[in-house]
Amino acid sequence: MMRITFSSQYRDSSAAVERTSEALVESQRRVSSGKRIERISDDPTGAAAAVSERNAIAQVDQYTRTADNVNSRLNVVDTVLSDVIEKLTAAQSVATAGRGTTATAAQRTALSQELAGIRDALLDDMNTTLHGRYLFGGAAVTTKPYSATAPATVPSYAGSTAEAMADVGNDRSVTIAFNGRAITQGTDTQDLFQSLDALITAVSTGDNAAIGTGLAALGRAFDRATAAQTRVGTDMQVIDAQKVRLQQMKQSGTDRLSKLEDVNMAAAITDMQQADAAYKAALGAVGTVSRVSLMDYLK
Amino acid sequence: MGDLFSTLTSVSRALDAQRYGLDVAGQNIANVNTPGYARRTVDLIALAPEAPGTAGRGVDVVGVRALRDRLLETRLTNEMPAQSREAAMAEALSVVESALGKPGTSIDANLQKFFDSFAELSEMPTSASHRESVIIQGEGLAAAFSDMAGRLESARLDADRAARGTVDDINSLVERIAALNVSIGNASSRERSLHARDEQFDLVRQLSELVDVQVLDREEGGIDLSIGNGRSVVVGETAYKIQVSSTAPNGHAALSVNGANITSEIKSGRLGGFLQVRDSNIPDYMSRLDTLAYSVATEVNALHSAGFDQTGAAAGTFFTAPAAVAGAAKGMAVRPALAADSRLIAAGSTTDAGNNTTARAIAGLREATVLNGNTATLSDGWGQLVYRVGRDTKTATDERNSRQEIVRQIDALRDAVSGVSLDEEAMNLLKFQRAYEANARFFQVIDQTLEMLLQMSGR
Numbered sequence: 001m002m003r004i005t006f007s008s009q010y011r012d013s014s015a016a017v018e019r020t021s022e023a024l025v026e027s028q029r030r031v032s033s034g035k036r037i038e039r040i041s042d043d044p045t046g047a048a049a050a051v052s053e054r055n056a057i058a059q060v061d062q063y064t065r066t067a068d069n070v071n072s073r074l075n076v077v078d079t080v081l082s083d084v085i086e087k088l089t090a091a092q093s094v095a096t097a098g099r100g101t102t103a104t105a106a107q108r109t110a111l112s113q114e115l116a117g118i119r120d121a122l123l124d125d126m127n128t129t130l131h132g133r134y135l136f137g138g139a140a141v142t143t144k145p146y147s148a149t150a151p152a153t154v155p156s157y158a159g160s161t162a163e164a165m166a167d168v169g170n171d172r173s174v175t176i177a178f179n180g181r182a183i184t185q186g187t188d189t190q191d192l193f194q195s196l197d198a199l200i201t202a203v204s205t206g207d208n209a210a211i212g213t214g215l216a217a218l219g220r221a222f223d224r225a226t227a228a229q230t231r232v233g234t235d236m237q238v239i240d241a242q243k244v245r246l247q248q249m250k251q252s253g254t255d256r257l258s259k260l261e262d263v264n265m266a267a268a269i270t271d272m273q274q275a276d277a278a279y280k281a282a283l284g285a286v287g288t289v290s291r292v293s294l295m296d297y298l299k
Numbered sequence: 300m301g302d303l304f305s306t307l308t309s310v311s312r313a314l315d316a317q318r319y320g321l322d323v324a325g326q327n328i329a330n331v332n333t334p335g336y337a338r339r340t341v342d343l344i345a346l347a348p349e350a351p352g353t354a355g356r357g358v359d360v361v362g363v364r365a366l367r368d369r370l371l372e373t374r375l376t377n378e379m380p381a382q383s384r385e386a387a388m389a390e391a392l393s394v395v396e397s398a399l400g401k402p403g404t405s406i407d408a409n410l411q412k413f414f415d416s417f418a419e420l421s422e423m424p425t426s427a428s429h430r431e432s433v434i435i436q437g438e439g440l441a442a443a444f445s446d447m448a449g450r451l452e453s454a455r456l457d458a459d460r461a462a463r464g465t466v467d468d469i470n471s472l473v474e475r476i477a478a479l480n481v482s483i484g485n486a487s488s489r490e491r492s493l494h495a496r497d498e499q500f501d502l503v504r505q506l507s508e509l510v511d512v513q514v515l516d517r518e519e520g521g522i523d524l525s526i527g528n529g530r531s532v533v534v535g536e537t538a539y540k541i542q543v544s545s546t547a548p549n550g551h552a553a554l555s556v557n558g559a560n561i562t563s564e565i566k567s568g569r570l571g572g573f574l575q576v577r578d579s580n581i582p583d584y585m586s587r588l589d590t591l592a593y594s595v596a597t598e599v600n601a602l603h604s605a606g607f608d609q610t611g612a613a614a615g616t617f618f619t620a621p622a623a624v625a626g627a628a629k630g631m632a633v634r635p636a637l638a639a640d641s642r643l644i645a646a647g648s649t650t651d652a653g654n655n656t657t658a659r660a661i662a663g664l665r666e667a668t669v670l671n672g673n674t675a676t677l678s679d680g681w682g683q684l685v686y687r688v689g690r691d692t693k694t695a696t697d698e699r700n701s702r703q704e705i706v707r708q709i710d711a712l713r714d715a716v717s718g719v720s721l722d723e724e725a726m727n728l729l730k731f732q733r734a735y736e737a738n739a740r741f742f743q744v745i746d747q748t749l750e751m752l753l754q755m756s757g758r
Contacts, residue, residue: 002712003714003718004720007331007332007719008711008714008715011707011711012707015707037402038401039692040399040685040689041393041396041690041693041696042689044685044686047402047682048682048685049682050402051681052678052682054402054403054408054411054678055407055411055666055678055679058414059414059665062418062662065419131426133425137653139652140651140653141424141425141652142425142653143652160651164653164655166422166655166659167421167662170666177653293725294722294725295721298725
């Protein structure tokens with residue numbers, strides 16, 4: 001049998017009050033902040049895992065932003081390439097009209113002038129800028145790809161043949177700066193503008209053989225432009241598919257983070273009510289501890 | 300043959316004894332809340348008869364005893380240091396924990412923004428605003444590391460300051476204990492030294508909260524104390540105080556007793572807890588932070604220096620190259636020349652204005668496993684530091700709570716032996732009061748008998 005002394009009664013009940021009030025404060029904090037992990041020591045493993053999840057979510061967010069920005073750029077490129085293809089087709093029909101023996105000299109002059117106009121339009125297309133940067137100069141985005149120094153002077157490609165890519169996912173990148181030379185010249189010995197200049201001369205003089213060569217060159221340029229547009233189209237599809245994936249990844253990352261950090265509100269409120277009841281009970285117990293002692297009974 | 304007069308003497312001695320009993324009960328009641336008090340009890344013996352024809356010479360007070368259990372008191376002084384060490388560690392480490400910042404707002408957030416800025420730069424390497432943004436995020440990251448290192452250092456200083464304060468408390472307790480040894484030694488009887496022993500026990504208990512102390516009982520009734528590896532701090536009436544000296548390079552306290560350095564010998568008590576946090580836990584965190592900062596700076600610099608800046612020249616480093624791993628966090632900074640001129644940022648691996656290979660590579664560091672023998676990313680490194688601090692804090696808190704329970708139980712056991720129960724003392728009051736009344740009554744009876752005797756012979 002153990003003796004119960006004056007101080008041991010108070011010590012035990014004050015310990016109970018301390019414990020229950022600490023539990024109550026903690027459960028109140030969880031309900032009001034909605035977070036399981038307020039301090040790292042609440043769940044060290046969870047806190048470390050949350051750091052990892054945040055890193056992954058930040059990466060996904062960045063890829064999404066890049067994908068959006070690049071998409072608008074590719075739209076512009078696509079539009080320009082459509083125009084290029086249209087112009088090349090027009091040039092082909094003009095040149096064909098100049099072939100044969102039916103055209104007059106005046107007609108030839110008109111056709112060659114039309115071709116010159118198409119050539120200048122194509123020059124402008126290849127020099128397209130977006131936000132002050134050239135789209136078809138390869139990685140040399142501040143260098144004008146084709147600077148014509150005088151009319152009818154053949155400008156040579158001043159840009160870079162190296163392209164630039166942007167990352168829209170792990171191991172998923174799309175081209176954002178295009179090598180113009182691959183479109184205008186590719187594997188030909190002359191580039192498109194040189195061929196066009198020769199064609200203009202051929203049409204005005206009626207040199208059918210030269211017109212034939214020029215048409216062939218235009219045909220090859222048409223193929224190259226179409227191939228480039230297909231590539232851009234594919235990249236845009238990649239971006240669309242990637243954005244869907246990124247969205248899903250973000251959702252599942254956010255869910256996992258929430259599981260780690262957020263509290264189950266229903267359970268937390270129940271805990272808080274229980275902690276409150278326990279606290280009140282401990283306080284009540286203190287009250288009953290020394291209500292009566294032998295001193296009350298001694299006369 | 301006995302006589303009535305000697306009976307009177309024994310009655311007066313009996314009254315005295317019962318009054319003594321009341322006194323002791325009163326003393327116990329008065330000291331019910333005195334810390335360290337052990338309840339007194341009075342020892343009475345019956346006196347044997349001297350002359351034939353008498354029953355005895357009444358009662359005598361042998362002495363007053365304090366009821367103590369040496370075993371329990373020793374257990375208490377053994378358990379308290381461990382509990383208070385964990386409590387001190389939990390206190391000091393929760394400061395460090397809050398210094399690390401809330402999840403998602405600290406160095407990990409700065410790292411994300413830094414990598415984001417390079418990814419954005421890769422979309423448009425010639426954009427001046429994107430370049431400025433890279434510098435801002437780089438400076439933000441460097442400042443975050445530097446601030447964090449500073450906060451860890453000041454947490455260390457806080458622990459040091461707390462340790463110094465504890466040493467002051469220890470020294471004053473040790474002096475008082477030595478002074479009590481003197482008064483216990485000088486006491487003419489054991490009874491007179493009881494209150495001094497009570498006080499001494501309480502002081503030893505307070506001391507054992509501060510440092511793990513070994514207690515040796517002295518023959519004449521006092522105690523000798525030693526700490527660490529048997530370094531004496533109290534021998535009889537002499538107290539050897541702990542000396543504190545500040546050591547280079549950061550002015551931390553080194554402790555010595557009688558010229559011997561005991562800093563590494565203190566393992567427990569609040570002092571032990573603060574010293575452990577100062578000398579073991581926080582340096583560990585600081586070196587992990589330094590390793591992380593060093594890796595960030597070195598990896599970024601390696602990629603950056605291989606590229607070309609906007610002026611067409613081969614690029615220098617992005618961050619000022621850290622001299623060594625130690626101190627890398629505190630000294631982390633964007634290279635001043637680069638911070639002043641955003642053209643010096645290398646976005647590409649060639650001199651082409653739009654080449655973004657370097658920027659993409661640096662942005663790709665976010666997911667690159669460059670730490671721990673190529674198994675962990677940079678943000679994992681941060682996560683590991685976070686885990687360590689959290690786990691150390693949680694362990695200290697849990698240990699403190701469980702040891703608190705043990706101490707409470709030992710306290711309860713000690714109380715069962717030495718504590719004052721008001722109900723019991725009330726019964727003692729009753730007991731001695733009634734005994735006093737009965738003895739006084741007996742005195743009256745003897746008195747009347749004597750009077751009758753005197754009347755008989757007086758005629």
